[in-house]
Amino acid sequence: MAENHTAGEGGRPTFNVVDHVSWTVPDLDAALAFYRDVLGATELYRMGPLDAADLPVGDDGRDWMASHVGVSGARLTLVMLKLSDNLNFQLVQYDKPSDRRQDVPRNCDRGGHHLAFKVDDVEAAAAWLAQHGCTPLEVIEIAEGPLAGKKNLYIQDPFGHQLELVD
Structure with missing residues (x-):
């Protein structure tokens, strides 16, 4: 290009x-x-x-x-x-x-971040990731608005970084 x-x-x-x-x-x-x-x-x-x-x-x-x-x-x-x-x-x-920080910012902290993955099945992807050391939060089921019928889930990788699964 x-x-x-x-x-x-x-x-x-x-x-x-x-x-x-x-x-x-x-x-x-x-x-x-x-x-x-x-x-x-x-x-x-x-x-x-x-x-x-x-x-x-x-x-x-x-x-x-x-x-x-x-x-x-x-x-x-x-x-x-x-x-x-x-x-x-x-x-x-x-x-x-030696004085580098080891804590990961929360989503609300300055520099907070997450990486979102589009997946076919939020629950199946979350189960796979949980089997491999990730910590899931609760599924967000969107009932109204422009994303009605969609599901999202925040899940922490084994190193404390936030990931998001989106269908």
Whole structure:
């Protein structure tokens, strides 16, 4: 696909497609196994470990990780997955810095997020995921409005991230 660099209204650049979504996980190999074996993702490539201590410092004195990922002194490894035909999904494990947070934001917290999957059968998908370490909430049955007759379900992956199943 040819790239379109034509500026839009007011000089806004054209944003063509979403390239990928990225989540930080506590154990890259375990997360890779879950998303590959349980959800059917395909590994595209792996990079790292990349350590700020091994990369050149910029002219401004900041280390490479501070200049490029916004985390000084970082050490990370990443895997890019093809999660579906329309989504590449990157998993990243940071081993440094030591003061990195380990809690996952709730849906209502700043930075809160979830990844929604369209499925044929919400209950069947939830049962499959529950058998593989996920924690389901209760099914939302929509009786009225533009989504009447639909079902949704929030379910937590084994690493604390929220997923949503939508029929």
